[in-house]
């Protein structure tokens with residue numbers, strides 16, 4: 001039996017009501033570990049239905065922009081999240097963006113393309129050597145997943161790749177939950193959130209995320225914005241909820257407060 005969720009803390013309820021009353025609201029959400037509970041295989045992740053429904057409703061409201069800001073490649077994000085049509089997308093930890101048909105395609109220089117080949121070869125080598133590790137290719141990077149590996153194999157695979165990448169200044173390393181991320185572009189979610197805010201002319205931003213890569217986004221929030229960390233770990237976010245299962249009630253509160261502010265019945 002699932003335990004009933006604790007009610008949201010009064011301070012968070014009040015912060016949600018406050019941000020809902022802004023002229024143009026940007027609601028930006030991380031996907032894995034936030035909209036979707038973490039699962040063994042990346043391709044099996046799906047948003048919790050109530051979170052997806054709340055996102056869809058928010059995306060239909062006037063003066064409200066929704067965005068998913070993910071470490072996944074855009075194609076992978078679209079496949080698992082099936083985002084509502086108006087939702088803007090950021091993928092590959094900020095290296096890819098979709099904010100409408102005029103979005104620039106991601107282009108790599110010849111040097112970056114060569115570095116990407118080297119990064120992929122390294123990860124392929126590690127997944128061949130260490131059982132249970134999995135490679136996920138992205139347009140400007142590659143992820144080494146070790147969630148399904150033994151602790152020893154996971155650690156050895158990560159050490160192997162880290163050691164090799166240390167000799168290659170064209171490859172940037174990042175970490176996540178049971179994943180090592182290699183990229184040939186030095187992007188982050190904080191830069192993306194700032195760009196989203198400017199493009200949409202948002203007067204306040206709501207962002208929720210669970211991972212270390214989301215800390216760039218929390219750090220990019222401004223006074224009057226609202227950051228919510230999902231789960232445990234150090235954070236710069238002002239508020240925290242326990243797990244993705246607690247996100248629906250937060251988003252549903254935002255929907256009802258926003259509707260009230262916009263006089264939508």
Ligand SMILES: O=P(O)(O)OC[C@H]1O[C@H](O[C@H]2O[C@H](CO)[C@@H](O)[C@H](O)[C@H]2O)[C@H](O)[C@@H](O)[C@@H]1O
Pocket residue numbers: 030031032033034037038039040041042043045069070071072073136143145147176177178179181211213
């Ligand atoms: O920024 P996010 O949307 O949170 O994406 C971060 C990474 O998420 C995915 O990996 C994570 O979720 C998987 C599915 O639950 C899980 O199996 C894995 O262990 C997690 O690290 C995704 O596969 C990565 O590409 C994203 O960078």
